[in-house]
Amino acid sequence: MSKEHWLKSELNQLNQAGLSRSLRSVMTAPTGRILLDGREVILLGSNNYLGLSVHPTVIEAAATALRIYGTGASASRLMSGNSHLYTELETKIARAKGTEAALVFSSGYLANIGTIPALAGDKDLILSDALNHASIIDGCRLSPATKQIYRHCDVEHLESLLSQSTKCKRRLIVTDGVFSMDGDIAPLPEICELAERYDAMVMVDDAHGFGVLGETGGGTIEHFGLEDRGVIQMGTLSKAIGGLGGYVAGSANLIDFLINRARGFIFTTGLPPATLAGASAAIGVIRSSPGLRQQLSRNVLLLKNALLERGFQLLPSQTQILPLMLGSVEVAARFAEALLEHGVYAPAIRPPTVPEGTSRLRISVIASHTTEDLKTAITGLEAARAAT
Ligand SMILES: Cc1ncc(COP(=O)(O)O)c(C=O)c1O
The missing domain is CATH 3.90.1150.10 (Aspartate Aminotransferase, domain 1)
Incomplete structure (x- = not known):
């Protein structure tokens, strides 16, 4: 079958199943x-x-950076693409999240597919909620760890899997904070308790919580008051923040480790300076408004x-x-x-x-x-x- 013939037949099958997608x-x-x-x-x-992609303060900050620094970063962050504007943005994210440090990736997708395989390798176990976002699923697929899917928000199922996990080296529980297609919130207090009991790391994807949940908009962890539980907080700057980019917030050691190990951080170009300045301004607006x-x-x-x-x-x-x-x-x-x-x-x-x-x-x-x-x-x- 020729390439075009094959592509056409794949598209026809999607069409017949009512599953084809197109752009508007x-x-x-x-x-x-x-x-x-x-x-x-x-x-x-x-x-x-929050409408921040069109907020005058955010636009002004982005426009100023655009005029000074131009349109692109020109290289990955570890080469020459590490604009000094990253420092301000990462400091603001860490403050908003109540963590020692934060690391900005070029998208939330890259943050997940970079971080999960860096944290969970051979002989480790990943426990992932059944309704996690596709970028978490893809991050899990890139890891050689054993994966187990627990029923959506079901902490009893999670506990039963943890209790059988005696043979693995490390355990990573990963969950959306706010589930992107259901809008419900993960039972993080119970998950943190289980993680402490079974010596597991917890990573939460706060894509839909940051800016929206919590007293100051810090997200799902602030919503539950879990800032002191050492949760690895991943998220995106593309939703309530109104721009583009992903981040991971956690301990300074975690951030140093990811700079060295997260392929989704290392092998991609840095964000445009205007995007960084816009996101910094947006986080300021969230906290002040x-x-x-x-x-x-x-x-x-x-x-x-x-x-x-x-x-x-x-x-x-x-x-x-x-x-x-x-x-x-x-x-x-x-x-x-x-x-x-x-x-x-x-x-x-x-x-x-x-x-x-x-x-x-x-x-x-x-x-x-x-x-x-x-x-x-x-x-x-x-x-x-x-x-x-
Ligand atoms: C829960 C969740 N995680 C990660 C992502 C990916 O973020 P980004 O759009 O910044 O790549 C999204 C958005 O599509 C999401 O909804």
Whole structure:
């Protein structure tokens, strides 16, 4: 079979299963309303939870750095791509996370696929939640350690696996802090207790918690008050921070170790200086503007209560991620299509992103949604339900 013939037949199979993906063109900044393929729609699929990608302080900081340093880093951080702006950003992340140090990677994906295999090698054991993000799964795949998947948020199952793990050298428990497609929060106090009892490391992916959870927006660890438990805190600068990049926060030894061992850190180009300056400014805004988090909470309550009152089947999320369970791939695709026809964009999430039979709409609420945006969204969701 020729290459083109093979590619075509693979694409046809995806199409027939309702699983093909395609790109849409966003022509404005990712706020509550966007121009999508030239048409104005309400956006319910953004991770720009606090609207910081368009915050004037953040834009100004990024623009200043852009003018001074230009567009790119030109090399990996260990070569000549280590802008001095990293120091300020990493200090701010460590302070926000309550850790000794932090290390910025060029994306959250790279942070996970770099850190997990560095921490867990031959003869080690990784225990990973069944609903962890794909970048954690890929990080696990890159490690020669034994992997065991525990049922989602099930600490009894986790304990039973830990209690049988006597033969391995080291144990690493890895979990999303806020689950990206379900919006629930990992039972971290119980996980930390088990980790102490069974001498395991804990790594939490706080991609959807940083900026949003905790008194000062420090994330899932601050939310639970677990700053003194030595948890390895990974996360991303691409969601509530509004930019790009990943990080790991922890002890100074951990950070030195990752600089030497994390391939996803070593073998990629540093971030553009404007991105670093923008992220530093955004973390400053998060700490100085609790009003943004309060606005987000009000918006989440408004939309969530309205949908529950109208009988929509939402998963029991505790955060700004509101999954509307639809079940089959076909129903989810039809619902998303009908919703878009009514001027609201929330993409359908299908396998392999979520397990078979649990296709859904991943609705994400952001602080920049106006009450009017949310009312239009509710009307659109009702109309899509009626049409599906
Ligand atoms: C839970 C989780 N971890 C990691 C990532 C990857 O982060 P990034 O987009 O910075 O590569 C994402 C985002 O896609 C995510 O949702």
